Amino acid sequence: MVKYTDLINSLSAEVPFVGPETQERSLGFEFNTRLGANESVFGPSEKAIQAMQKVAATDVWKYGDPENLELRDAIAKKMNASRHNIVIGEGIDALLGYLVRLTVESGVKVITSLGAYPTFNYHVKGFGGELIFVPYQNDREDLESLVDSATKHEAKLIYFANPDNPMGTINSSEKIEKIIKRIPGDCILCLDEAYVDFLSDQFIPKIDIENPQVLRFRTFSKAYGLAGARIGFAFGARELIKNFDKIRNHFGVNKIAQTGALVALRDEIHLMEVKERVKLAKGQIEKIAIDNDLSTIKSFTNFVAVDCGKGGQYATKILQNLIKRRVFVRMPSVEPLNRCIRVTVGEVKDLAYFADQLPVVLKETL
Ligand SMILES: Cc1ncc(COP(=O)(O)O)c(C=O)c1O
Incomplete structure (x- = not known):
């Protein structure tokens, strides 16, 4: 029998982040929009x-x-x-x-x-x-x-x-x-x-x-x-x-x-363009949040933490319902940060889909 080290035996086989692909396999469908992993949807130069x-x-x-x-x-x-x-x-x-x-x-x-x-x-x-x-x-x-x-x-x-x-x-x-x-x-x-x-x-x-x-x-x-x-x-x-x-x-x-x-x-020009597009997309996410009576945390990154306003359990349900509606997003893991969902910037079409789904999810989430 293989003898592992005491350290290995003491650890659980956890993954820092469950990948969207893993989620898709267990859900049995593909996400329509990928706004959860803080990647750059705008791609490389x-x-x-x-x-x-x-x-x-x-x-x-x-x-x-x-x-x-x-x-x-x-x-x-x-x-x-x-x-x-x-x-x-x-x-x-x-x-x-x-x-x-x-x-x-x-x-x-x-x-x-x-x-x-x-x-x-x-x-x-x-x-x-x-x-x-x-x-x-x-x-x-x-x-x-x-x-x-x-x-x-x-x-x-x-x-x-x-x-x-x-x-x-x-x-x-x-x-x-x-x-x-x-x-x-x-x-x-x-x-x-x-x-x-x-x-x-x-x-x-x-x-x-x-x-x-x-x-x-x-x-x-x-x-x-x-x-x-x-x-x-x-x-x-x-x-x-x-x-x-x-x-x-x-x-x-x-x-x-x-x-x-x-x-x-x-390619500094591409980098500048990406920064500009990220800025615009963050503004768009902020607007979507405001349109739904939610607030946002000022972001210095390529994602925005959207405060769902009612604590961690509520934000978790929002997240789950967004996922059911094929929007891949993530959220912080601990209180009080977990009152937010974390939305990565996307293309216009990604954010339009998010803007369509968010009010439906907010309505159906108690
Ligand atoms: C704070 C932080 N560090 C590191 C990484 C991962 O970087 P890399 O893709 O270079 O491993 C991420 C990605 O989300 C991040 O948010």
Whole structure:
């Protein structure tokens, strides 16, 4: 009989997010509109698509460059940094796993917000770490309390996302820059910036890239429209980045993704267009909410948390009824955030369908 480790035997086989495809299989129908996974319905740059098609036709038989050199150099140039400060991985999700593997073992304490992005927690549990949760304050991650908790518990990692998922809120650059100075000596801030590309510069904190206590994570899944290609990067102090080479999946990033990301990074016009379309679509979601006497949380991302106004049980029923009506949306997992449903931006036709279904669902939900 296979003998698993005690840690593996202690874990339940959970998935951080049940995929829409899994839901479709169990529901027995396909969603009409996909507004639940914070992907970019607007897709990647046309230039990136063409470049990826070419690689698919001629080069996909080759493994990707294990050093991801061209992409690291392009990112480094854009950030005025060195390639040695950058590691590429199979999306932020994988990179979070690598950081946890580098720093967490049985009993190590890690701080995150209650209801924050769950994939991080999944990795921590998988390496035997102990999660300590800090509640949100006014729908924002509470940075002061996260750092206080890290100090109190002698934690190794603090995780927070800025802007945040699932609420779409933000903490100011000044606040982030300030709390970084208070992070205890052997603790690392894991700063997830998946949605950073939707921000204007004033909202992006200025942090010394060689600060050994901060590691920042970015992705091509959101504004760049490459979620399915699975590619993202982390940047920080050389020493920390170097350690990723000891454990990362060196051939995990494929050639199509490497090429797509490289070309997408250079297509600034497409990025600007996407940002504009996201802004318009968020306005549309806000209008749909208002038309139905619901309020929204101000969003700095590509999704909007719509407050259904009557607590978690009610919002859960709204979500379930939207799903029955073939609208794929998600919602936060804990109180009081779970009074909201989370609606990702869509094309005009997606939001028109949502606008049609929401009043019907509100009427039929008690
Ligand atoms: C806060 C946050 N981090 C990371 C991710 C996943 O990023 P990636 O696709 O690069 O793994 C998401 C996706 O929803 C997210 O919301």
